[in-house]
Amino acid sequence: MYKKKTGYVLMRYVFTNKVWQRLLGLALPLACCLVLLLPATSEAHAILLQSDPANSAILKSPPSQVRMWFSEDLNPTFSTAQVISGADRQRVDTQDAHVPSNNSREMDLSLSANLAPGTYIVIWRTQSADDGHVLSGSFLFSVAAADGTVPQSSGAASIPNTLGAGNTGGANGQLDGPTFFSFIMVTLVELGTIFWIGAQLWRMFVPPVEQDESNIFKELRQQEERRFERSFAIPVLVITFLANLGVLIGQGLVIASGQALxxxxLLGLASNGRFGTYWTVREIIIxxxxxxAIYTFLTKRRSAIINSAIAWINLLLALGLLIAMTLSGHAAATSNNILVFAVLVDWLHLLAASLWVGGMMYIATTYLPTLRGRSLQERTASLLSVLPRYSPLAITGVIIMAVSGPFNATIHMSSWEQLFSTAYGRALVVKVLLVGALLITSTIHLRIFRPRLAKDYAKYAASVEASTEVASTEATSTEMTEGGETTAKIDEDTTVDVEKEEKVSAPAEQVEQLEREVSRQATRLTKTLRWEPLLGIGVLLCTGLMNVFAGTLLPATPPPAPPPAQQTQATKPFTTTVKTTDNQFTIQLKVSPNRFGPNTFTVKVLDKNGKPDTNVGVSIYTTMLDMDMGxxxxNLQPDNQGGFNANGFLDMSGDWQIRIQIRTPDFKLHEVKVKMVTPY
Known part of the structure; x- marks a missing residue:
């Protein structure tokens, strides 16, 4: 028999203690202040901030290169660009798109010399080195003719994109194939992580009920732990591991669908940038x-020390997994002045989701099923004893989410208008509504269902106790003496017997009525706890949508300051005329633009008579004199104009030695060395 002190005292303590209400009342105004006062610092994917030439620019002379600056550090392996003519749909860049080593947020590519007047389309694709997301876009620039007009072209609508599948869905707020796949994988990772971590927090911080004489609570806790170990731990971690791998595959689908597997x-995505590093850490922790989990599944009997060690190991792995997810997410891509705060708040937000949503998932899938088949008294006593011990964790999660959620919104959004004008904002609105519904549902069962159940269960327990005492008194009063004599006369005891019958029958009716009421309320509370996590899963689905739709946000970060003067000032190509060491050939060398990075090497070979000689082979060997870089x-190719050219790369500014080698048909080599200084 369970006394009312089993759960009622704890319930009274929880509901009469107003501390959590004060904290929640403080958290909500603080959250509003964070939304209104914190500076907007939107960072969502590597979005183009500025370009040279600028979008829609009309140039009087053709540019020699295109430079672009983005909102996040770029992964140079999978970030690229191309320039296509609007007139004949042909590429006019030299296919040397690269991320300079001195600025990881810049991407440059060289253009063919002397572009004809017309419109040109720059198509770019970026992969953020911070959060791993892939984004693509395009812009136009035009080169005017001598009279200032721009020849008409058929437009950019049908320009072919040879950069891969392209992130057209996520950037436009649509769930196309690659975007939908990424959404499913990201959501599964979050669901599995939050459920598994919520289970570890429950088992670590929800204290067991004090043991009663029948050890029923100890038995229920053991069944609960065994159920999670044998039915959920391994499957959830396996699904999370595979879904985390699917995140990389989703990025591969966007970059190049045919090579996604x-x-x-996959190795390239996992080994480049901060995202790749922490994605690998996530996989290792899982x-x-x-x-x-496999060890706990295979070992049935373990000592208390081993169980305690396993609990602590799982807790440390859970916290490490949260850190790895935070450092590979959007928070890690914010501006440096709030990077630490953004990462910390995002980590707290995930922790709060694990406490609240993960804990509810654990209740629905693991704790409640262990109560099936138990008597009404056992089920009710357990509900009223265990749930109050989880309430502090849930309330802590609510408070943290109330504070961290608006902070995260200010990090990624630049205006209230984006709540309704972007797919990210609309997903955020739905998420807020679901969190509100979840909060209302939790408040109803916390403030209404559980107190009523505790109150009626206390009455039920008291009535059962009273009924038992009355029945015991009746049995004693009707005993016969040892000699067969009755202990009361019939005439005198008629009234007493009627009074006793009424005294017994009244509690019996009351017990039966209270038992039905307790059963009804316990069933209502249990059903609420089973369906409540669905709202939490809806919240995580919205989080997944926000993840893939973050590219619909426009960055609020101001465009970067113009590059230093020495980087933008016009540099003169290096030109020189030299003779080979054997005086057989005269060589005219031109290195353009003669700047750190990609350059075009042009050589004209003149024979002894000063006439161009194209019946030779030309190679150039570049050596950095200031540093041993090999x-x-x-190898230069004929340009059909009496010369030879090719694109090369000067790895840094400084003193360079250029060795020019001429190969004649008779397999003789003629060479000369030239020294040059390359500015930035």
Whole structure:
């Protein structure tokens, strides 16, 4: 028999203690202040901020290169660009798109010399080195003719994009194939992580009920832990591991759908940038947690010390997994002045989701099923004893989410208008509504269902106790004496017997009525706890949509300051005329633009009579004199104009030695060395 003190005292303590209400009342105004006062610093994917030439620019003379600056650090392996003529749909860049080593947020590519007047389309694709997301876009610039007019072209609508599948869905707020796949994978990772971490927090911080004489609470806790270990731990971690791998595959689908499953593609995504590093850490932590889960599944009997060690190991792995997810997410891509705060708040937000949503998922899938088949008294006593011990965790999660959620919104959004004008904002609105519904539902069962159940269960327990005492008194009063004599006369005891019958029958009716009421309320509370996590899952679905739709936000970060003067000032190509060491050939060398980075090497070979000689082969060997960086070879090709050219790369500014080698048909080599200084 369970006394009313089993759960009622705890319930009274929870509901008479107003501390959590004060904290929640403080959190909500603070959240509003954070929304209104914190500076907007939107960072969502590597979005184009500025370009040279600028979008829609009309130039009097053709540019030699295109430079672009983005909102996040770029992964140079999978960030690229191309320039296409609007007139004949042909590429006019030299296919040397690259991220300079001195600015990881810049991408440059060279253009063919002497572009004809017309419209040109720059198509770019970026992968953020911070959060791993892939984004693509385009812009136009035009080169005017001598009379200032721009020849008409058929437009950019049908310009072919050879950069891969392209993130057209996520950037436009649509769930196309690659975007939908990424959404499913990201959501599964969050669902699995929050459920598994919520289980670890429950088992670590929800204290067990004091043991009663029948050890029923100890037995229920053991069944609950065994159910999670045998039915959920391994499957959840396996699904999370595979979904985390699916995140990389989703990025591969956006970059190049035909190579999304290639080992080289996956290794490239995992080994580049901050996202790749922390994605690998996530996978390693999941594998370690899976090994621990397999061990607990295979070992049925463990000492208390081993169980305690396993609990602490799982807790440390859970916290590490949260850190890895935060450092590979959007918060890690914010501006440096609030990077620490953004990462900390995002980590707290995930922790709060694990406490609240993860805990509710654990209740619905693991705790409640252990109560099936138990008596009404056992089920009710457990509900009224265990749930109050979880309430502090849930309330903590609510408070943290109330504060961290608006902060995250200010980080990623620049205006209230974006709540309704972007797919990210609309997903955020739905998420807020679901969180509100979840909060209302939790408040109803916390403030209404559980107090009523505790009150009626206390009456039920008292009535059962009273009924038992009355029945015991009746049995004693009707005993016969040892000699067969009755202990009361019939005439005198008639009234007493009637009074006793009324005294017994009244509590019996009351007990039966209270039992039905307790059963009804316990069933109502249980159903609420089973369906409540669905709202939490809806919240995580919205989080997944926000993840893939973050590219619909426009960055509020101001465009970067113009590059330093030495980087933008016009540099003169390096030109020189020299003779080979054997005086057989005269060589005219031109290096353009003669700047750190990609350059075009042009050579004209003149024979002894001063006439161009194209019946030779030309190679150039570049050596950095200020630092031992090895020697690079550039093989020049005929340009059908009496010369030879090719694109090469000067890895840094400073003193360079250029060795020019001429190969004649008789397999003789003629060469000369030239020194040059390359500015930035």
């Amino acid at each position: 290639s080992l080289s593609m 594998v370690l947690a899976l090994l621990v 020697t690079q070879t550039v």
